[in-house]
Amino acid sequence: MFLAIKEIKREKLRYGLIILMIFLISYLIFILSALATGLASENTQALESWNAQKVILNINANVSMSQSILTKSDLKKDALTKDEALVGQIPVVVKNSKRPQISAQFIGIKKEQFIYHDQELIAGRRAKKNNEVTVDQAFKTKGYQLGDKLALNGSAKKYRIVGFIKNAKINIAPIIYGTLQSWKKLRQGMPTLRASAIVSRNPDYKYNYQNCKTYPIDQFIKKLPGYTAQNMTFELMIGFLYVISLIIIAVFLYILTMQKMHNYAVMRAQGIPSSTLVKATISQALILVLAGLIIGLIATMITIKVLPAAVPISFTPKIILTGTIGLLVTAIIGSLIPVRSILKVDPAQAIGE
Amino acid sequence: MAIIELKNVQKVYGTGAAQVVALKNINFKASLGEVVLIMGPSGAGKSTFLTIAGSLQKPTAGKVIVGSRDIAHISTRESDRLRLTQLGFVLQAYNLVPFLKIKEQFELVNKVKKEGNIGAAKLQELLKQLGISSLIDKYPNELSGGQQQRAAIARALYANPQILLADEPTASLDSENVAEVGQLFKKLAKDYHKAILLVTHDPRLEQYADHIYEMMDGKIKQKS
Numbered sequence: 052m053f054l055a056i057k058e059i060k061r062e063k064l065r066y067g068l069i070i071l072m073i074f075l076i077s078y079l080i081f082i083l084s085a086l087a088t089g090l091a092s093e094n095t096q097a098l099e100s101w102n103a104q105k106v107i108l109n110i111n112a113n114v115s116m117s118q119s120i121l122t123k124s125d126l127k128k129d130a131l132t133k134d135e136a137l138v139g140q141i142p143v144v145v146k147n148s149k150r151p152q153i154s155a156q157f158i159g160i161k162k163e164q165f166i167y168h169d170q171e172l173i174a175g176r177r178a179k180k181n182n183e184v185t186v187d188q189a190f191k192t193k194g195y196q197l198g199d200k201l202a203l204n205g206s207a208k209k210y211r212i213v214g215f216i217k218n219a220k221i222n223i224a225p226i227i228y229g230t231l232q233s234w235k236k237l238r239q240g241m242p243t244l245r246a247s248a249i250v251s252r253n254p255d256y257k258y259n260y261q262n263c264k265t266y267p268i269d270q271f272i273k274k275l276p277g278y279t280a281q282n283m284t285f286e287l288m289i290g291f292l293y294v295i296s297l298i299i300i301a302v303f304l305y306i307l308t309m310q311k312m313h314n315y316a317v318m319r320a321q322g323i324p325s326s327t328l329v330k331a332t333i334s335q336a337l338i339l340v341l342a343g344l345i346i347g348l349i350a351t352m353i354t355i356k357v358l359p360a361a362v363p364i365s366f367t368p369k370i371i372l373t374g375t376i377g378l379l380v381t382a383i384i385g386s387l388i389p390v391r392s393i394l395k396v397d398p399a400q401a402i403g404e
Numbered sequence: 405m406a407i408i409e410l411k412n413v414q415k416v417y418g419t420g421a422a423q424v425v426a427l428k429n430i431n432f433k434a435s436l437g438e439v440v441l442i443m444g445p446s447g448a449g450k451s452t453f454l455t456i457a458g459s460l461q462k463p464t465a466g467k468v469i470v471g472s473r474d475i476a477h478i479s480t481r482e483s484d485r486l487r488l489t490q491l492g493f494v495l496q497a498y499n500l501v502p503f504l505k506i507k508e509q510f511e512l513v514n515k516v517k518k519e520g521n522i523g524a525a526k527l528q529e530l531l532k533q534l535g536i537s538s539l540i541d542k543y544p545n546e547l548s549g550g551q552q553q554r555a556a557i558a559r560a561l562y563a564n565p566q567i568l569l570a571d572e573p574t575a576s577l578d579s580e581n582v583a584e585v586g587q588l589f590k591k592l593a594k595d596y597h598k599a600i601l602l603v604t605h606d607p608r609l610e611q612y613a614d615h616i617y618e619m620m621d622g623k624i625k626q627k628s
């Protein structure tokens with residue numbers, strides 16, 4: 052530690068640049084991971100807020116809620132408890148003469164069921180009548196206000212915003228929560244139509260009557276349009292980023308150590324054990340990476356604060372943990388590579404310059 | 405009683421056609437309180453001699469006795485320990501760690517060797533004697549060649565070794581400074597009771613030596 056810190060103090064510029072590099076790399080990793088997580092969560096936010104475990108859909112709907120139709124006869128034998136809710140989903144285009152047009156997902160729910168009660172309001176109240184809706188906070192950031200009247204898919208009927216809700220997105224679109232009645236109207240289906248799906252918070256729930264099929268939530272999420280492809284792209288990107296930054300940092304630490312071989316020879320000649328030098332090298336790498344990481348973390352947090360709310364970004368503890376551990380392991384690997392050279396330093400080199 | 409003794413030491417670098425016999429049948433001894441000069445032209449084997457006497461390298465054959473112990477075949481760890489405790493090096497500017505202030509050079513010794521160092525009071529005295537008390541907050545490259553030299557001597561003596569080895573200690577000094585350093589070595593040998601081995605081809609140092617050895621083509625001969 053003594054040697055590691057003294058050397059950094061003496062060579063501020065050199066080590067400053069290395070910290071800068073590690074900071075930039077960690078910043079890149081954190082921001083990209085947070086963006087990827089943010090985008091991924093816009094697919095599933097609502098499902099998470101419902102704490103959904105099982106989704107019952109029409110067997111012929113290709114695991115898509117907006118394509119699924121459950122009729123009266125399909126639901127003849129349903130036994131809904133407080134953990135199940137009927138949901139009707141339909142994509143809608145929202146129009147209001149004074150506000151920007153928005154593509155959204157209309158979700159029809161029932162007042163007696165848990166989704167209605169679990170809505171996390173950030174303003175206003177829950178919808179009580181068929182012409183009232185609560186909408187995702189994205190509407191608010193786009194300038195919509197309580198009391199605004201919305202035309203959905205060009206409907207003559209207007210729906211009034213009575214509340215804004217936190218984290219209500221599905222398929223990367225903001226949700227409009229209304230009643231199942233309104234959903235039926237928008238859907239313009241036959242009168243036997245009941246809902247798109249049953250959502251259950253109970254992991255053991257099952258209902259496979261007639262056209263109904265029960266899907267575990269993971270399977271449902273995987274089938275969300277574009278979700279798997281999008282996540283794979285991001286995972287690959289971030290995976291490559293990790294591997295490449297690992298190599299870059301390791302190479303830098305290696306070069307750094309090799310440049311110090313003469314100092315090592317001097318200290319070895321003085322009888323300083325090689326273990327002391329190895330410890331100094333590793334602790335120095337850890338100090339550099341930790342410093343870079345901490346600055347990276349702070350910069351990421353500031354960036355997220357400053358970014359417009361419309362940018363989907365989610366800086367989770369998981370990202371911080373993976374990034375931190377990943378870079379620390381990198382530092383250790385990078386400083387371990389030249390250890391062999393340190394152990395082999397010939398103290399006689401210090402003489403005969 | 406000799407504190408360091410080399411008996412029939414041979415050193416061969418390389419093998420086959422590239423083979424160089426740098427030391428041939430070297431016999432040498434030095435006692436505490438003495439300054440011993442090893443002189444000779446370039447390529448004579450002076451540095452090789454010093455690295456073997458200082459346990460930085462192993463001889464190909466022969467015995468190197470420090471105290472009463474043959475160090476010709478000790479382990480790396482034992483040889484580290486030996487250099488840390490019993491042998492001090494003065495190698496031009498190069499035995500100061502460049503990123504440590506002069507006072508931190510001593511701290512480093514404290515970190516790896518907790519006991520047997522000369523202690524703060526003695527160090528103050530030594531620094532005063534060397535005329536570098538006011539320089540301890542500077543880095544080596546902020547000192548002149550002669551100051552670095554003396555800082556290196558202080559560093560070497562701090563661990564309180566019995567034997568001090570110096571390679572070309574006057575290489576970058578003018579005559580005035582040579583006299584100063586020569587007197588200093590002589591005084592240190594007497595006051596601190598050390599054996600001081602100076603490898604040099606500087607004849608100006610001869611008057612400060614108790615014994616002089618002459619090296620030539622890997623062979624050594626005692627001149628006085």
Ligand SMILES: Nc1ncnc2c1ncn2[C@@H]1O[C@H](COP(=O)(O)OP(=O)(O)OP(=O)(O)O)[C@@H](O)[C@H]1O
Nearest residue numbers: 403417418424426445446447448449450451452453
């Ligand atoms: N590591 C080595 N490998 C091979 N040969 C070496 C090595 N070190 C020294 N030699 C050879 O050993 C001989 C003695 O070298 P040494 O460095 O001991 O001479 P020196 O007396 O210190 O010379 P100088 O006054 O120029 O420093 C030379 O012929 C040199 O080429």
Ligand SMILES: [Mg+2]
Nearest residue numbers: 403450451452
């Ligand atoms: Mg030499």
